Amino acid sequence: MTIFFLLAPFSVLLALLGLAGFWWTVRSGQYDDPAGDAARILMDDVDDAPALIQVRAGKADPG
Amino acid sequence: MALTYDAAPDYSAFLKPAKDGGATFDLLVKGARCAACMAKIEGGIAGLPGVRSARLNLTSGKLSVDFEGRSGDPGRVMSTLEKLGYDSAPYDPGQAAAAQDREGRRLTMALGVAAFGAGNAMMFSVPIWAGLFGQELGPAALIMMQWASGLIATPCALYAGMPFFQSAWRSLRVGRANMDVPISIGVILTLAISFAETLLHGRDTYFDAAISLLFLLLIGRWLDHKLRSRARGAAADLLAMQAPAATVLSADGAQHRRPLADIVVGDLILVRPGERLPVDARVEAGASELDNALLTGESRPVPVGVGELCRAGALNLSGMLTLRAQARSDDSAVAAIARLVEAGAQSKSRYVRLADRAAAIYVPVVHTAAALTFVLGWGLGLGPREALLRAVAVLIITCPCALGLAVPAVQVAASARLFRKQVLVKSGAALERLAEVTHVVFDKTGVLTLGRPTLIDPIPEAVALAAPLARASSHPLARALAAQDGGTALAEEVVETAGQGVEGLIHGLRARLGRAAFVGVEGATGSETELWFAFEGDTKIRFQFADSLRPDARETIEALRARGLSVEILSGDLPGAVRSVAEALDVRQWRAGMTPGDKAAWVKSLATVGHRSLMVGDGLNDTAALATAHAAMAPGTALDASQNAADLVFSGEGLSAVVTAIDVARAARRRALENFGFSALYNLIAAPAAMLGLINPFVAALAMSGSSLVVTLNALRMHRAGR
Numbered sequence: 001m002t003i004f005f006l007l008a009p010f011s012v013l014l015a016l017l018g019l020a021g022f023w024w025t026v027r028s029g030q031y032d033d034p035a036g037d038a039a040r041i042l043m044d045d046v047d048d049a050p051a052l053i054q055v056r057a058g059k060a061d062p063g
Numbered sequence: 064m065a066l067t068y069d070a071a072p073d074y075s076a077f078l079k080p081a082k083d084g085g086a087t088f089d090l091l092v093k094g095a096r097c098a099a100c101m102a103k104i105e106g107g108i109a110g111l112p113g114v115r116s117a118r119l120n121l122t123s124g125k126l127s128v129d130f131e132g133r134s135g136d137p138g139r140v141m142s143t144l145e146k147l148g149y150d151s152a153p154y155d156p157g158q159a160a161a162a163q164d165r166e167g168r169r170l171t172m173a174l175g176v177a178a179f180g181a182g183n184a185m186m187f188s189v190p191i192w193a194g195l196f197g198q199e200l201g202p203a204a205l206i207m208m209q210w211a212s213g214l215i216a217t218p219c220a221l222y223a224g225m226p227f228f229q230s231a232w233r234s235l236r237v238g239r240a241n242m243d244v245p246i247s248i249g250v251i252l253t254l255a256i257s258f259a260e261t262l263l264h265g266r267d268t269y270f271d272a273a274i275s276l277l278f279l280l281l282i283g284r285w286l287d288h289k290l291r292s293r294a295r296g297a298a299a300d301l302l303a304m305q306a307p308a309a310t311v312l313s314a315d316g317a318q319h320r321r322p323l324a325d326i327v328v329g330d331l332i333l334v335r336p337g338e339r340l341p342v343d344a345r346v347e348a349g350a351s352e353l354d355n356a357l358l359t360g361e362s363r364p365v366p367v368g369v370g371e372l373c374r375a376g377a378l379n380l381s382g383m384l385t386l387r388a389q390a391r392s393d394d395s396a397v398a399a400i401a402r403l404v405e406a407g408a409q410s411k412s413r414y415v416r417l418a419d420r421a422a423a424i425y426v427p428v429v430h431t432a433a434a435l436t437f438v439l440g441w442g443l444g445l446g447p448r449e450a451l452l453r454a455v456a457v458l459i460i461t462c463p464c465a466l467g468l469a470v471p472a473v474q475v476a477a478s479a480r481l482f483r484k485q486v487l488v489k490s491g492a493a494l495e496r497l498a499e500v501t502h503v504v505f506d507k508t509g510v511l512t513l514g515r516p517t518l519i520d521p522i523p524e525a526v527a528l529a530a531p532l533a534r535a536s537s538h539p540l541a542r543a544l545a546a547q548d549g550g551t552a553l554a555e556e557v558v559e560t561a562g563q564g565v566e567g568l569i570h571g572l573r574a575r576l577g578r579a580a581f582v583g584v585e586g587a588t589g590s591e592t593e594l595w596f597a598f599e600g601d602t603k604i605r606f607q608f609a610d611s612l613r614p615d616a617r618e619t620i621e622a623l624r625a626r627g628l629s630v631e632i633l634s635g636d637l638p639g640a641v642r643s644v645a646e647a648l649d650v651r652q653w654r655a656g657m658t659p660g661d662k663a664a665w666v667k668s669l670a671t672v673g674h675r676s677l678m679v680g681d682g683l684n685d686t687a688a689l690a691t692a693h694a695a696m697a698p699g700t701a702l703d704a705s706q707n708a709a710d711l712v713f714s715g716e717g718l719s720a721v722v723t724a725i726d727v728a729r730a731a732r733r734r735a736l737e738n739f740g741f742s743a744l745y746n747l748i749a750a751p752a753a754m755l756g757l758i759n760p761f762v763a764a765l766a767m768s769g770s771s772l773v774v775t776l777n778a779l780r781m782h783r784a785g786r
Contacts, residue, residue: 008187008211015183022175026168036121039098 074137074320077153081129085115088128088137093150095124100149107147111139126151138320153320170285173223177278180219181271185764187212188271192761202264209261209268216270217254223277224250226284242422242467245429249458250277256455267452272459272763279771283468286475287491309341310334312385330388334379342375344386351382352538364539381538381559417495417732418470421739425466429750433457436754449756456753459763461746469738469774476781477731484727485699486713486720493710496694497725498732499675503623504666504688506680507634507644510698511616511718514681516543516592516608523548525604528569529596532557532576536565540594540608541576564594573599610640612647619718620648626725629674633662635684663687679721681705696721727781734781738774745770 025031078086095104101119108117108128113136115129128140137153144151187208190200200208224247231243250273257268311321312331323341326332331347334340340353352364355377364380367373372389433454440450474491481488488494505511516539518526530548533541535557554567554574564577575582575597582595584603597603613619620630632653634641641655657665662680666688669676678685678692682705689695689708697705699714706712713720749766752758758766 011186012183012211012215015179019175019179022179023172026172026175031168031171033120033122036101036119039101039121042098043102 074141074153077137077320077322078130078133078135080133084132086130086133086135088130088135088140088153090126090128090137090141090144090151090153092119092124092126092144093152095119095121095126095149103147104144104149107143108140111143114140167288170226170281170288173226174278174281174285176219177223177274177281180216180223181275181278184212184216184219184271184274187215188760188764191268192764206261206264209257209270212268212270213254213258213261216274217258220250220254220274220277223274223281227277227280240422240426241419242425245422245426245458246276246280246462246467248430249273249462253455253459256451260452263448265448265452267456267760269455269459269760269763272760272767275764276459276462276767279767280467283471287471290471290475290478290488290491326388326391328388328391332386332388334384334386336379336381336383338379340373340375340377340379340386342388343390344373344375344388346371346373346384347387348385349383351384352380354378354380354539416470416492417735417739418466421466429458429461429746432461432750432754440754453754453756456756456758456763457750460749460753460758460766462767466739466742468771469742469778470735472775472778473731473734473738473781476778477727477734480781481711481724481727484720484723485715486711486724488724489710489712493694494728494731495735496675496710497677497728500628500677500694500725502629502631502669502674502676503721504631504633504669504676504678504680504692506678506682506685507632507636507641508610509681509700510613510679511632511644511648512610512612513716514610514700516540517611518543518547519607519609521547521606525596525606529574529576529594529604529606531569532565532567532574532596535559535567536576538565540592540606541565543608544576544594544606569598575599612644613716613718615717615719617648619722620650622719622722623725626722628677628725633657633665633688635659635662635682657684659684659687663691666691677721677725680709696724731781734778738777741773741777742770 030037074088077090078088080086092104095101098121101121104119104126105117108114108126113131113134115131117126117128119126126144128135128137141151141153191205191208191212193200227243227246227250230241231247234241234244253269253273257270257273260266260268309321309323309326310333311319311326312333313319318333326342332341332344336351346367346369348369350366350368352366353373354364355374367384373384373386375390436457437450437454440453441447445453471491474488474494477494478488478491508514526544526547527550530545530550531552531554533545533548534552535554536542536559552569554565554569557565557567559565560577560581564575564581566573566575568574576594579593579595582597582603584595592608594606594608595603596606623630630650630652632641632645632648632650634644634653634655635657636655638655641653645651645653654665662685666676666678670693675693678688678695679697680686680689680695681698681700685697686705686708689697689705694711695709696711696713697709699706699712711724713724745766749758
């Protein structure tokens, strides 16, 4: 049962981390323009993916 | 008539200096609704010299442009947008809707905190519930679980409950009890009693119930906010757009764009064809025709020349006008209408929403029941502590989860459904009011009719002859004529005389298109709804135009009658024009020659004889009536001010959107009432059970989430409504 005294606070701590992450996403305006953000991912010139993935995608593209 | 934009006006009055030495320019872009638009706009604007970045918010349609220095050129941004095919208007720096946005973030955060609190408090509650079923959990472990649950749930509930506490406090201060009052009392009392029970080593604590109740209610609150903010993004931001701008000529002839409020009497204003007059003004130079349709409802263009006084809000049709301002924007004719609108909007804000009406019954009943439980329980020998626990159980189990979620969920589903049908709903209250409508009042010009002239009985050969000349003109009648012909040939050496007509060479032959006198017809009436065309010295051909009915106007009116609604036409136009439309549509109640004030007064008088009227209008002359009516709709082609005054805005050619909107609103009302009925039934069972002490925290958690689920599922049935 003693393990409980470690695990219970630990689980709450983990959840608090999640809450802090959520707080950050709200503060940085990630819910302000859902339509725009959904569309932005389709734009080629603002692709934020790592360079390696972009190169591979470029090679794989037949057209 | 070519529009010249070579001397781009100066918009620097709209630049907002930023802290880092740069400047920001915010504008609203109309019609940017897809990913491709966003890429095109951002790419185009960011490429301009001096622009650091451009970001378009696709949800609200706002474009924010950052300039490197203070001396950026906002005019370039606007002309670039125009070249890309988008209308735009600068935001009045004072009117940014930042406060509203903050409220949205606050609700999102509260929802997140409530979710965290509910999940983690529940984690400690499950072992307690296990204990209720005779599983082993020592007394020490039980107390620890209760403390852990309480320490997590309480701070979260206090934070997440703030929107409710604040609203309850505001409502109590004006002596009314809205739905947030029982919610706040319930949550605070539950937390307090649960803490007392924990201290006294009692069995039942309701920490998890309090926080999950808030979580469920916040979903409803959040949905309601989303509904309103989406409508704001698309339509209500137009209010901020109203501010824009007029072109003022300075002494050296330079053009400056100024916010409307900065225009003073005596300023020289330039109004291009296609623009509206910003203030009441007298013509200094130029001649043109003005379209007063949105101001008075009159469908005929009025010719104006030097020395004539023109009203703010009139649309300049054909020639460039230079005018001298005669009044400030606040004193112009438009502002008088704006004051009528304000008065109407105030009467609308007194409307009591469905949920609040339910609360008016619900609050006294539930609180009496809880008080009775305590008094009777104690009196019948339960002991004060047990009696208080049962009273709290009554408050928790009957807490209006279902009610708080029922209405917003239905309204979000309904407005999503209407959104796909190209009808924009501005608020949930608008849907509730629309469902109660018994009488529909239509404006004529631009609503029942298309609001633009079309050729009557076109003879293809004649049209083909005149079309090359018509295509060269920007006059509405000429454009209507050109629209009838499929060709692309263009006349040469075209000269347009404002307010008279166009002259040019067609296949080397000199020809004229315009007013009777201009073409050389003698003894004609000079009517504004006809055009004459002739080759030099040849026979003269007459084209007649009329404002045509919307294609589905008749069906719409029949459909409205079939739904038990009476129909009426109110117009500012001449009696003859109104009568012909009324007869074509078989509408017996109609009134012509109404001023904006008349319309509003008539709509108001309808209310006194027991009619709840829906006003459908598009013009500035309708805005006061739109604001006064029980519910209001405006077409997407309407003036911004009208779209602001209306509850719903529909786009597309058809009027049938009015019928669809009423159907969906009625279906939404039915669903909401069903949900209320279900909640009442649920409370009829749950409240007595709580009074008898049959409820424990586990049953409370199940009942609450179960009832919320049922009302939400019922709300989702809205997706089939109005088909």
